[in-house]
């Protein structure tokens with residue numbers, strides 16, 4: 001599926017499953033997770049990511065994971081269905097956050113493969129014409145770690161096997177349950 005088709009499918013899916021607005025959304029330039037959340041999220045221009053480089057990677061990874069830990073629990077409590085929860089999070093993340101458009105390519109009982117178009121982290125390099133030969137998408141890696149650790153109920157290892165920042169057409173991640 002191409003990224004435009006994915007985007008439209010996700011919007012439809014969210015309408016059908018939730019029957020209401022998704023809980024992650026941008027409002028007046030601020031990212032909000034829950035309507036009643038009384039929390040601060042500090043955002044900055046994603047272009048700066050390419051200046052921070054590896055220095056910021058661990059922090060970005062943890063931030064991504066913690067976002068999704070919270071969101072997963074929220075939807076899981078509400079919907080009580082892991083399969084729908086994972087679909088909702090992929091869809092909301094793809095259409096509401098500006099992080100990128102994700103497509104789950106495959107999943108087994110202990111692994112998954114995820115493709116991400118338009119990663120905001122890779123775009124930070126591409127837009128500034130900054131060269132790198134290593135994958136750069138730490139935040140999204142953390143998001144996927146949180147997503148699949150909640151889904152599998154086990155620790156997972158996430159590896160970005162190709163990244164748009166290095167010239168690939170999209171980013172791709174392998175997720176494996178740690179034995």
Ligand SMILES: [Zn+2]
Pocket residue numbers: 119121122135136137160162163164165171172
């Ligand atoms: Zn990437």
